[in-house]
Amino acid sequence: MPRPTLEVADVFHAHGQHWRESHAGHVSLAQLKVMSGIEHCRSEVLGGHVLHCPACEHTQIAYNSCRNRHCPKCQASAAKRWLAARQTELLPVDYYHVVFTLTQPISELAYYNKSVMYGLLLKAAAKTLLMIGADTKHLGTRLGVTFVLHTWGSAMTHHPHVHGIVPGGGLSLDGEKWVSCKAGFFLPVRVLSRLFRRLYPEGLHEAYEQNKLLFFGDCLPIKEEIPFLAWLNNQRKVEWVVYAKRPFAGPQAVLAYLSRYTHRVAIANSRLVAMDKETVSFKWKNYRVKEQNRQRTMTLTHDEFIRHFLLHVLPSGFHRIRHYGLTANTGRKKNLDKARQLLNVKVPTVTLDKTLSGESCEPTPTFVCPCCGAAMIVTDVLLHLYLPRAPPLLLN
Template sequence: MARPALEVADIFRDHGPAWRKTHAGHVSLDQLKVMSAIESCRTATLGGHVARCEDCAYTSIAYNSCRNRHCPKCQGAAAKQWLADREAELLPVPYYHVVFTLPARIADIAYRNRAIIYDLLFKVSAETLLTIAADPKHLGARIGITSVLHTWGSAMTHHPHVHMIVPGGGISPDGQRWVSCRPGFFLPVRVLSRLFRRLFLERLVALHQAGRLSFFGDDAHLAGAQSFAAFLAPLRKTEWVVYSKRPFGGPESLTHKSPNLSCSRESAGQEPDV
């Protein structure tokens, strides 16, 4: 395969030093290590090996890979295989694209508590969709979900949200038949939004009470129970964004947008581990 004209590594090498200087103090050590690995991948920095033809003496040098899970060069083959595996699972039914988004105030907390909040986002969004889909008032079926986490928006700002590919129906409670949703309509987004909000805030408060959240700088006061409750109060009254629409061009078009395999999870219609 021909090398693309421009790679992420080229951008990091050309602009990384200036960017790191500008954002000093706001970039974690892990993020700096990822940038360094991508910059060094398949260069002399990581060493390599020499292959030489015994007949014609033709010599080529192959530099070592960084093997970082975030590196697009190292993970390219795995990404293609992941997409192929997901496409093989697609059913001959309509699919819907569902997105659960965290409010900006919660995103601020998530930035300093990424592993905990992202995990909570995965679990609560899955539980919300499974619960409403199982309700006989809506679909009354056990559905399947493929979920992918995006942590940044198109404006390159921190914007945690989960994209889901969901078939337009599911298995009946007795496991004997397929239950289809109404044509062009999957589940009511307002109902999804309100359950998502309630469950997420309940679990977030539990994490706070267990002392599992960290706060720094201007947010240090949120470590106190009363301050945190006051911080969450407005969020209990606002509408949380849940988006549901059939993906353009079929479900395959959505799987090809799936990012970074390291932050992908799937739920095969089973109850989430919450």
């Protein structure tokens, strides 16, 4: 794939240092690490190796990737590895796409409390689905769901929401049969919205009582208990958006969707249009208008572009992809085996490499020559330019 003419790294190279200096003291360590990783990704700073093709004598240098989960260049391979692990977990049933979104006032508070409130968003959305799914008035089943957290809108604004992939049915409460939902209809979104609107504020109130929330900027007026409770009560009176899309067209469509969503970052390099001395322009979609007229171009100053991008840096160690119910990590294999037994299907086979299947003893080359397609060999290793850190000083 050809390299895009403009990348996020180019913006950071040209203006990142000035942005760091002008915002010193207001940038987190996680944001600094993301900037450094993107700037140095696939460059001599991270080291690499020299490749040589014995067939056509072509030589090239391949630099190492930063492998940061916010880097636009490092997510394609990570998504492929994750998808390969998910292929055997799909069931031959309809899958539905559900979206849970926070209200704007709560989103503003969530920016200062990412770990607590993003985690609560995932848990409340999962609990909503599992509770309504288990209700005998609806399905009366144990559902399974995979959630992916996104914190951005198309224009890189702060817009926390979760995308969920849910099979259209689940194991009965006694575990003795598979119960499917009605064709083309999963669960009533109005019921989901009402329960989500109750569960999330309850969890937020609990976090407040445990002093887990921080208040800055426009959120300072609700720091005290009485204003906070009044504000929270107002959030219970507005509509909370829960959206359910029509079922996917088979398991392969589910995988295609997941490949686009699981490892997406705030903006892909392909969306960048132009950069000059003052501004950066990029493509975005305005979802408030008709589909054929959604494409727009937005222009921001360099400082605003970098600020918008770094809004979406997640806390260190935060898991943005989570599984609940039948697909939760603790009981996934047992539950899926039971579901396949009841559905009378076998475990889907994953296409294996000829090397792994034993059909050929010829190994698949790790590096392929771009000129002739032959296998390339590593002739030299280039060390990264970072020196190891010295051990901390021990003060007596």
